[in-house]
Amino acid sequence: MAFPESFTLELLNRIDIVDIIDKRVPLKKKGAGYSANCPFHQEKTPSFTVSPSKQFYYCFGCGAHGNAIGFLIEHDGLTFLDAIDYLASSAGLEVPKSNFQSTEKKQQSSNLLEALNIANHYYKSQLRESSQAIGYLKDRGLSGQIAKEFSIGYAPAGWQNLRLAFKDYESNTLIKSGLTIKNDQGHHYDRFRDRIMFPIYSTKGQVIGFGGRVINPDDDNPKYYNSPETPLFQKSYELYGLLLARKAIREKGYVIVVEGYMDVIGLAQHNIRNVVATLGTATTEFHIKKLIRYAPEIIFCFDGDKAGQAAAWGAMNNALSALTDNIQLKFLFLPNQHDPDSYVRENSSKEFESLLKQAIPLTEYIVKYLTTENDLVGQEKKVKFLNELESIFKKITAPKLVLLFKKRIAQLVGLDIDEINQIISTTKNLYKKSKIKTQSRIPISPTRRFCLFLLLKPKLARVEDLDFFSSDHLDDRLARAIIETTSFDKNYNTVAIIHYLSSRFDGELIDQLHVQLTIFDEGIKIEEEIDALRSNIQRRHFSVSNKFKLNEMKQKSMNALTAEEREFLKNITKR
Ligand SMILES: [Zn+2]
Numbered sequence: 001m002a003f004p005e006s007f008t009l010e011l012l013n014r015i016d017i018v019d020i021i022d023k024r025v026p027l028k029k030k031g032a033g034y035s036a037n038c039p040f041h042q043e044k045t046p047s048f049t050v051s052p053s054k055q056f057y058y059c060f061g062c063g064a065h066g067n068a069i070g071f072l073i074e075h076d077g078l079t080f081l082d083a084i085d086y087l088a089s090s091a092g093l094e095v096p097k098s099n100f101q102s103t104e105k106k107q108q109s110s111n112l113l114e115a116l117n118i119a120n121h122y123y124k125s126q127l128r129e130s131s132q133a134i135g136y137l138k139d140r141g142l143s144g145q146i147a148k149e150f151s152i153g154y155a156p157a158g159w160q161n162l163r164l165a166f167k168d169y170e171s172n173t174l175i176k177s178g179l180t181i182k183n184d185q186g187h188h189y190d191r192f193r194d195r196i197m198f199p200i201y202s203t204k205g206q207v208i209g210f211g212g213r214v215i216n217p218d219d220d221n222p223k224y225y226n227s228p229e230t231p232l233f234q235k236s237y238e239l240y241g242l243l244l245a246r247k248a249i250r251e252k253g254y255v256i257v258v259e260g261y262m263d264v265i266g267l268a269q270h271n272i273r274n275v276v277a278t279l280g281t282a283t284t285e286f287h288i289k290k291l292i293r294y295a296p297e298i299i300f301c302f303d304g305d306k307a308g309q310a311a312a313w314g315a316m317n318n319a320l321s322a323l324t325d326n327i328q329l330k331f332l333f334l335p336n337q338h339d340p341d342s343y344v345r346e347n348s349s350k351e352f353e354s355l356l357k358q359a360i361p362l363t364e365y366i367v368k369y370l371t372t373e374n375d376l377v378g379q380e381k382k383v384k385f386l387n388e389l390e391s392i393f394k395k396i397t398a399p400k401l402v403l404l405f406k407k408r409i410a411q412l413v414g415l416d417i418d419e420i421n422q423i424i425s426t427t428k429n430l431y432k433k434s435k436i437k438t439q440s441r442i443p444i445s446p447t448r449r450f451c452l453f454l455l456l457k458p459k460l461a462r463v464e465d466l467d468f469f470s471s472d473h474l475d476d477r478l479a480r481a482i483i484e485t486t487s488f489d490k491n492y493n494t495v496a497i498i499h500y501l502s503s504r505f506d507g508e509l510i511d512q513l514h515v516q517l518t519i520f521d522e523g524i525k526i527e528e529e530i531d532a533l534r535s536n537i538q539r540r541h542f543s544v545s546n547k548f549k550l551n552e553m554k555q556k557s558m559n560a561l562t563a564e565e566r567e568f569l570k571n572i573t574k575r
Pocket residue numbers: 038039040041048059060061062063064
């Protein structure tokens with residue numbers, strides 16, 4: 001159930017991330033912190049670090065980072081709430097219960113999360129009541145255990161069932177979360193009706209949206225239907241099933257990407273767990289970047305029909321720019337008339353797994369696709385082939401892959417590699433791409449430095465400083481948010497404040513903060529740095545605001561000046 005965010009902050013303040021990680025990944029003392037081989041990517045020398053003072057982990061190899069809650073979610077595959085429960089009991093704290101109505105004043109995103117969480121509980125309770133819905137799932141070969149694991153629910157037929165779950169059914173929160181729709185006449189009604197409900201979890205373990213499937217064969221609405229895009233849910237970033245699949249993906253070393261929720265669940269029913277699905281959209285570059293954090297190999301599994309072929313080509317195109325030499329993409333096409341769910345049900349998990357071995361590597365797939373209707377006989381056909389390849393090569397930034405692929409192409413068309421190089425130009429920044437983007441140096445403004453030091457020693461924050469950060473600039477907003485958080489509770493530590501910030505700022509900024517805090521030298525004298533920066537920022541602030549004041553006063557005649565303004569003039573000319 002939902003609980004106050006202040007509890008999460010208190011929890012992060014109480015626990016020790018070193019203990020929690022050390023139990024799972026034995027840590028070695030190194031400098032002021034600890035290190036180990038990264039549990040999130042394959043490596044031989046340790047680049048995974050845990051900081052006892054900042055209470056977060058950061059991997060220099062793959063960029064994985066987060067707090068203790070995040071670690072449990074990522075590493076153990078827990079949901080957000082389960083991670084909270086686990087940490088609370090290990091710290092001897094009791095998780096407070098609160099309900100949706102009592103937290104009106106919370107930020108929008110946490111309101112949306114609470115609404116979705118409540119709806120999820122409601123849909124699950126409705127599944128237990130509906131023999132028709134249960135019958136549907138049984139017919140599809142799903143056990144109660146699997147339905148429970150995936151938190152499958154049921155949205156009953158009827159227009160306003162969610163009234164039973166929410167006191168304020170007409171609230172904007174329900175509309176914004178995608179649970180209800182308001183029509184032109186101002187009537188509110190449930191978006192999902194008479195559908196099996198599949199909650200979509202973020203990798204933080206929170207429900208961020210739903211997918212629904214019709215169960216009534218006479219229902220002429222679209223078979224599958226997702227939540228609309230909301231502040232929490234963007235289809236091009238999210239993958240269905242990732243939360244539960246992560247552990248298996250790491251263990252197996254590869255991930256299978258399918259097209260539907262039922263494919264993920266159907267395969268899980270047959271104990272194939274390293275599976276995720278895109279959500280009614282083509283695979284995007286973001287999906288790929290997300291997945292390669294867990295395993296270096298991705299197998300796209302498509303239906304054998306025309307639609308499957310088109311989806312595969314789209315996925316390939318989107319994947320190119322996310323490729324590096326360390327990752328492998330493969331493509332698998334199922335026999336006609338089959339999707340992964342139907343295939344595994346009609347055959348077996350063993351047969352499905354042996355089918356996986358026939359998945360073809362990316363470059364072979366491209367060649368195969370482009371030569372289905374082009375036998376490469378004669379110059380014209382070869383030119384056509386090379387032209388089609390050019391746009392593909394332009395998107396690949398993995399140098400070894402480009403080289404090997406070009407060799408293969410050269411063989412196919414009977415040219416040597418130099419000739420191919422002349423014909424196909426590749427992207428210019430080919431050899432320059434840095435290993436991880438986040439590690440490239442982002443220029444740090446004095447305000448940002450000030451923020452970073454405050455995060456390291458929150459006790460040094462002063463409410464009086466708020467005046468210096470009044471602009472709409474990101475770093476100013478960040479400084480204000482940090483100072484405000486410390487004013488709630490002087491004892492918040494680095495990680496508690498970052499957690500607080502993470503619901504108010506973009507993920508990209510939070511990523512940056514982790515990197516910037518990690519590369520700070522532990523030996524730095526924070527008090528001195530903060531004092532120096534504070535007077536620097538003050539000086540800048542006063543010189544800017546003085547300029548404004550002077551400009552204003554220039555408009556007035558000397559007599560029109562107030563006593564205060566005269567005093568100001570006197571002081572400023574003295575300097
Ligand atoms: Zn790593």
